[in-house]
Amino acid sequence: MLTSKQRAFLKSEAHxxxxxxxxxxxxxxxxxxxSIRQALDARELxxxxxxxxxxxxxxEVAEILEEEIGSDTVLKIGRIIILYKVSSKKENRKLxxxxxxxx
Numbered sequence: 688m689l690t691s692k693q694r695a696f697l698k699s700e701a702h703x704x705x706x707x708x709x710x711x712x713x714x715x716x717x718x719x720x721x722s723i724r725q726a727l728d729a730r731e732l733x734x735x736x737x738x739x740x741x742x743x744x745x746x747e748v749a750e751i752l753e754e755e756i757g758s759d760t761v762l763k764i765g766r767i768i769i770l771y772k773v774s775s776k777k778e779n780r781k782l783x784x785x786x787x788x789x790x
Contacts, residue, residue, distance in 0.1 A: 689759050689771070693789045697732060697761045700782065701769045706736035714743050715751060724756050727772040731782040737766040 689697070707730075708722050726733045735752075737745055749760040749768050761769040773783040 693786050694761055696789055697771050701732055701734060704734050706734040706767060708735045709738055710741050710743055711738040712740045714741060715748050720755060727758055727770060728774050728776055729779055731774050732771050735768045735770060
């Protein structure tokens with residue numbers, strides 16, 4: 688669980704990021720979940736966009752990803768979800784030590 692200070696830090700870090708995963712008319716399928724999992728492993732912090740043509744609900748999507756992938760939802764704004772998860776690969780952990788240092 689993220690503290691409000693950690694969340695604020697991650698929000699500022701995510702500000703310049705472009706959404707790298709888009710959820711469209713096929714919804715939140717296994718392929719998308721795999722993409723999100725891989726992206727989080729590589730970057731730790733990503734933006735996911737829900738396209739106009741999806742029937743998915745942003746709150747449901749965030750909840751499913753938290754449960755199935757173990758990610759933390761930093762922010763839900765409009766059709767964008769910012770997700771954070773400590774990378775399983777040590778060499779990709781650039782952000783998590785900074786987040787951990789914030790109490």
